[in-house]
Amino acid sequence: MSDWTQKLPEAAQEYIAGRRLDEVECLVSDLAGVAKGKAMPASKFGKQKFFHLPNSIFAQTITGDYADMPDESEFTEPDMVLVPDFSTATAVPWTADWTLQVIHDVLDQKGEPVPMAPRNVLKHLVKLYADQGWRPIVAPEMEFYIVARNIDPNQPVIPPVGRSGRRVMANQAYSMSAVDEYGKVIDDIYDFAEAQGLEIDGIVQEGGAGQVELNLSHGDPVVLADEVFYFKRLIREAALRHDSFATFMAKPIEGEPGSAMHIHQSVVDIKTGKNIFADAKGNETDAFMHFIAGMQNYLPAVVALMAPYVNSYRRYVPDFAAPINLEWGRDNRTTGLRVPISEPAARRLENRLPGMDCNPYLGMVATMVCGYLGLMEKKMPRPEKVGNAYIDSDELPTTLGDALDLFSECQPVRDVLGSEFCDIYEAVKRNEYKEFLQVISPWEREHLLLNV
Structure with missing residues (x-):
């Protein structure tokens, strides 16, 4: 086993034991609770410490449209940094190959939690x-x-x-x-x-x-x-x-x-x-x-x-x-x-x-x-x-x-949830x-x- 697989919960380790892990799905929850992210070969996942997604995933509506940013800033879609939370790693047992999914922490480029991410709002509370x-x-x-x-x-x-x-x-x-x-x-x-x-x-x-x-x-x-x-x-x-x-x-x-x-x-x-x-x-x-x-x-x-x-x-x-x-x-x-x-x-x-x-x-x-x-x-x-x-x-x-x-x-x-989260949530829902x-x-x- 490589180093990162030894960080996995017991159930995930048992799932891939004796098998060749094919793919890893890197997931975050958007405002609707829809899984967003990317899938990659397990060999590539093991070599990277983090991944990127644009912050626009938190401005997307359930129809796929995008709400205007509440602060009226230009929509430049800067990248966020996704860091795997290995405690969440679990099997994807309905796929044809051997796959794991991992929920990721969402940080800005300075390493601070992105305030619009629902999981971060819950962690803050x-x-x-x-x-x-x-x-x-x-x-x-x-x-x-x-x-x-x-x-x-x-x-x-x-x-x-x-x-x-x-x-x-x-x-x-x-x-x-x-x-x-x-x-x-x-x-x-x-x-x-x-x-x-x-x-x-x-x-x-x-x-x-x-x-x-x-x-x-x-x-x-x-x-x-x-x-x-x-x-x-x-x-x-x-x-x-x-x-x-x-x-x-x-x-x-x-x-x-x-x-x-x-x-x-x-x-x-x-x-x-x-x-x-x-x-x-x-x-x-x-x-x-x-x-x-x-x-x-x-x-x-x-x-x-x-x-x-x-x-x-x-x-x-x-x-x-x-x-x-x-x-x-x-x-x-x-x-x-x-x-x-x-x-x-x-x-x-x-x-x-x-x-x-x-x-x-x-x-x-x-x-x-x-x-x-x-x-x-x-x-x-x-x-x-x-x-x-x-x-x-x-x-x-x-x-x-x-x-x-x-x-x-x-x-x-x-005041408790933070204005950045509240503003983007309201903008998406009004849209x-x-x-x-x-x-x-x-x-x-x-x-x-x-x-x-």
């Missing part, structure tokens, strides 16, 4: 927690749909045909036989995850037709965001093997529930290793209440990070199992902020607002920045919501444009929103063409 003596712990839940191939965007997305030969049906939450309908896809997800050294805490059928939830074990936010980044890719590849698509759209099928990325978060004292949300007697602490208050006070300002597309807001509708409120409650799934049943050491808050379409790094950022500001400001939350909280609420924005206005105007959030508003929908043609 983790450091702010550490500066206060805290270590944030998260556990994400991934919801997604397995759907029939859709090669014509003008046609609606429909559920896949299962092994029974019938279209998969909705309203089968937690049904094992429903999961078995697309069991071959699930089998490949497990196999790919095992080859990559990724741990799955559990897989269940959700309420939508072909909707699945995959849970991950709790841990470090950057590590878990990396895993969600990898999981999105491997799940899509597993579905493609079986003539279907996997989609992480917030609302892919009309009349079906949306897909969320619920995030559980707790905070541990670095010195003692104890959860700061529980005292010595196991009772809830003031810090826990401050954390909840921060979520209530600042979540509206970061909805643009958790719901980044026009489709995201189709999930925020009543009666579709998506909490559209800022209430908190113990073991109450109708509240946007849920305190699950747990032992005191595992006390945590579940943020049920992020959609699965969000960039996983920025989904973590959104929930963590609100909690951080709450811990720093030490305010108290509203009283606990007891009973059904599935009600209309005017506390959350209902369109991407409104969400971006709140994001732009919230100075405490901007996407403007593009969407120029599209005429079938609904408009059906109801307005001859009636108004």
